[in-house]
Amino acid sequence: MKGDIKAQIESHCKEIREDIAVWRHQTKDDMETIRVELADQVDKLSTAQKENARTQEDMEKSLSDMSDRVVALEKSQQALISDNKRLTEKCVDLENRSRRQNIRIVGVAEGAEANNANNFVARFLVEVLGGENFDRAIVIDKAHRSLAPKPRLGEKPRAIIARLHYLTDKEKVMSLSRAKGKLSFEGSPVHIFPDMSPEVGRQRAAFNQVKAKLRDAGVQYSMQFPARLVITVDGTRHMFKDPPSAERFINSNSLSPPEEG
Numbered sequence: 001m002k003g004d005i006k007a008q009i010e011s012h013c014k015e016i017r018e019d020i021a022v023w024r025h026q027t028k029d030d031m032e033t034i035r036v037e038l039a040d041q042v043d044k045l046s047t048a049q050k051e052n053a054r055t056q057e058d059m060e061k062s063l064s065d066m067s068d069r070v071v072a073l074e075k076s077q078q079a080l081i082s083d084n085k086r087l088t089e090k091c092v093d094l095e096n097r098s099r100r101q102n103i104r105i106v107g108v109a110e111g112a113e114a115n116n117a118n119n120f121v122a123r124f125l126v127e128v129l130g131g132e133n134f135d136r137a138i139v140i141d142k143a144h145r146s147l148a149p150k151p152r153l154g155e156k157p158r159a160i161i162a163r164l165h166y167l168t169d170k171e172k173v174m175s176l177s178r179a180k181g182k183l184s185f186e187g188s189p190v191h192i193f194p195d196m197s198p199e200v201g202r203q204r205a206a207f208n209q210v211k212a213k214l215r216d217a218g219v220q221y222s223m224q225f226p227a228r229l230v231i232t233v234d235g236t237r238h239m240f241k242d243p244p245s246a247e248r249f250i251n252s253n254s255l256s257p258p259e260e261g
Helices: 002-098 117-129 167-180 198-205 208-217 243-252
Strands: 102-106 140-145 160-164 183-185 188-194 220-224 228-233 236-240
Touching: 002 198, 102 167, 117 140, 117 160, 117 167, 117 183, 160 167, 167 188, 208 220, 208 228, 208 243, 228 243, 236 243
Parallel strands: none
Antiparallel strands: 102 160, 102 188, 140 160, 183 188, 220 228, 228 236
16 A cells, blocks of 8 residues: 555656656747847847947938038028129119119100100200200200000109200209299199119108108208218208118107197
């Protein structure tokens, strides 16, 4: 009986030892498989990390190069802006110099010049400004209507642009026009202005509100080329290049007209 029990115990122990050996072998194999897989994954992660590092380095270099190019482009843009401004101002100056002897007549009915605008302008200036103010005939190099479309019946007539042969005649015409104030021709009001480029015209138009205040206040003023407002107060001339500075001068010196009521 004891021998049978002992034999059974030994048999079970042997089986247990065999099972443990099998499990240990299987565990060892599984661990080796896991180790190999982990090593492979680590190699892949290491390779990916190196590639990412290279990519980051390339991106940083590209960003640095791009930043340098942007800085260079900004400098080039500023230089181009400066050159463009200088060339624009030069073109405006040259255009206005080419118009120095031009006048612009506004308010003359369409067709009044017939087929000879030059002779018409010469006669017009003598009639409107007074022949006694001219000791010789006014020489007109060229006169024509502005290049706008011909107006329909009832619309405002186009301006007449005339180039006087002598600058002194043009200056006399403008001086007489300012001195006489309101001008009329054949019963209709007319105006004589210096002919200027559109850009200078826009610059001068910016002073319109300021000039209206000065007229209402009875303050003497004038415009100098290209667009500078000169205000004369108590015999002293004050020059302004922009409307805000002129507005501040008017307000600080109480030159505005008194309010009504």
